[in-house]
Amino acid sequence: xxxxxxxxxxxxxxxxxxxxxxxxxxxxxxxxxxxxxxxxxxxxxxxxxxxxxxxxxxxxxxxxxxxxxxxxxxxxxxxxxxxxxxxxxxxxxxxxxxxxxxxxxxxxxxxxxxxxxxxxxxxxxxxxxxxxxxxxxxxxxxxxxxxxxxxxxxxxxxxxxxxxxxxxxxxxxxxxxxxxxxxxxxxxxxxxxxxxxxxxxxxxxxxxxx
Amino acid sequence: xxxxxxxxxxxxxxxxxxxxxxxxxxxxxxxxxxxxxxxxxxxxxxxxxxxxxxxxxxxxxxxxxxxxxxxxxxxxxxxxxxxxxxxxxxxxxxxxxxxxxxxxxxxxxxxxxxxxxxxxxxxxxxxxxxxxxxxxxxxxxxxxxxxxxxxxxxxxxxxxxxxxxxxxxxxxxxxxxxxxxxxxxxxxxxxxxxxxxxxxxxxxxxxxxx
Numbered sequence: 001x002x003x004x005x006x007x008x009x010x011x012x013x014x015x016x017x018x019x020x021x022x023x024x025x026x027x028x029x030x031x032x033x034x035x036x037x038x039x040x041x042x043x044x045x046x047x048x049x050x051x052x053x054x055x056x057x058x059x060x061x062x063x064x065x066x067x068x069x070x071x072x073x074x075x076x077x078x079x080x081x082x083x084x085x086x087x088x089x090x091x092x093x094x095x096x097x098x099x100x101x102x103x104x105x106x107x108x109x110x111x112x113x114x115x116x117x118x119x120x121x122x123x124x125x126x127x128x129x130x131x132x133x134x135x136x137x138x139x140x141x142x143x144x145x146x147x148x149x150x151x152x153x154x155x156x157x158x159x160x161x162x163x164x165x166x167x168x169x170x171x172x173x174x175x176x177x178x179x180x181x182x183x184x185x186x187x188x189x190x191x192x193x194x195x196x197x198x199x200x201x202x203x204x205x206x207x208x209x210x
Numbered sequence: 211x212x213x214x215x216x217x218x219x220x221x222x223x224x225x226x227x228x229x230x231x232x233x234x235x236x237x238x239x240x241x242x243x244x245x246x247x248x249x250x251x252x253x254x255x256x257x258x259x260x261x262x263x264x265x266x267x268x269x270x271x272x273x274x275x276x277x278x279x280x281x282x283x284x285x286x287x288x289x290x291x292x293x294x295x296x297x298x299x300x301x302x303x304x305x306x307x308x309x310x311x312x313x314x315x316x317x318x319x320x321x322x323x324x325x326x327x328x329x330x331x332x333x334x335x336x337x338x339x340x341x342x343x344x345x346x347x348x349x350x351x352x353x354x355x356x357x358x359x360x361x362x363x364x365x366x367x368x369x370x371x372x373x374x375x376x377x378x379x380x381x382x383x384x385x386x387x388x389x390x391x392x393x394x395x396x397x398x399x400x401x402x403x404x405x406x407x408x409x410x411x412x413x414x415x416x417x418x419x420x
Contacts, residue, residue, distance in 0.1 A: 046300035046301070047282055047283075047300065047301045047302050048299075048300050048301055048302060048303065049300070051302060051303075051306075072257055073257075073285060074285040074288070074289075075283060075284040075285035075286075075288075075302060075310070076285075078284075078285075078310055079284075079302055079306050079310070089258075090256035090257065090258050090259070091256070091257045091258055092257050092258060092261060092285060092289055093258065093261075096261075096289050100285070100288050100289065
């Protein structure tokens with residue numbers, strides 16, 4: 001059965017931003033701080049090394065009930081039996097990816113515009129919307145859409161939204177108020193002095209107002 | 211059913227070495243000159259563009275009965291319904307790839323030593339052995355194994371061998387005499403003034419002595 005992930009605090013990994021710490025340690029800490037999803041993003045690893053890393057992360061996360069998604073690479077997701085894939089607009093079309101991963105895996109898609117969000121078929125489980133704010137993490141990122149851009153995407157789809165791009169504990173609450181059910185972060189956790197405390201602070205910021 | 215490719219002249223593509231010509235034109239000419247297999251190798255294309263290119267090449271080759279193999283990327287092979295994959299030692303392990311592509315697709319593996327050749331399971335259909343000679347095509351290539359290295363690999367396996375690395379019409383006959391059933395080339399076809407004539411000259415060089 002396809003898992004229902006807790007999308008509140010969603011970690012996207014970047015080994016280069018982990019301040020020299022082991023990625024598995026950063027992930028373990030982030031999850032202890034309540035990150036509910038981990039997306040493994042590797043743009044320069046050879047396929048075999050990527051698969052080996054994915055298997056190691058999966059072994060870490062599975063007992064904790066935290067799904068592992070693989071960025072872009074359906075082959076790596078299949079080989080590591082990850083819980084799903086996250087696709088960009090330049091990656092495999094979602095319908096094709098769904099056919100390859102099957103009905104029981106998660107499929108996320110990055111969108112930048114309401115049009116892209118509206119064009120999503122039933123193959124997609126959630127959307128990553130952004131970049132919300134300017135970010136130095138992703139050199140090829142598009143122009144920030146802002147909270148108003150996120151709100152327009154919210155109107156264009158019924159899918160759960162995760163806001164990404166320049167999000168931190170200071171601005172995460174606004175991202176949720178604009179219509180996201182959570183925030184995806186890279187450096188706010190990977191480069192934090194304490195990934196655990198950073199994830200916990202994000203979780204506090206995105207919790208529903210009581 | 212798994213196709214039985216004609217391995218005599220095996221084209222590995224490199225768009226950067228095509229002298230500005232369209233890759234599809236180069237492939238068409240190479241096949242007209244009797245290349246019997248095409249391996250699409252792309253190390254820098256986004257996944258979607260790689261899939262689109264693979265689909266275009268597949269449409270070109272399928273009516274000609276020439277199999278299309280995808281270098282490294284099992285996801286692209288599955289998405290484009292290519293005829294198989296060719297894996298390096300840093301790519302997905304062959305047994306995993308076979309499980310993902312199924313029994314009806316071709317699976318090739320690059321080997322550098324008799325040990326790697328002997329370690330191949332029944333999942334592999336043929337081996338690419340090399341680099342035979344020094345080559346400028348692949349910057350990260352290992353040390354040349356020479357014709358004697360190829361002959362040692364020949365003794366270590368019953369699989370069909372294709373020699374690769376610095377092979378051209380002038381030295382291809384020696385590669386076959388050392389135990390290969392064909393030669394895989396990149397620049398000898400991609401960068402030839404006439405890819406068709408280059409492929410034809412290679413075909414002549416590797417034909418069994420009559």
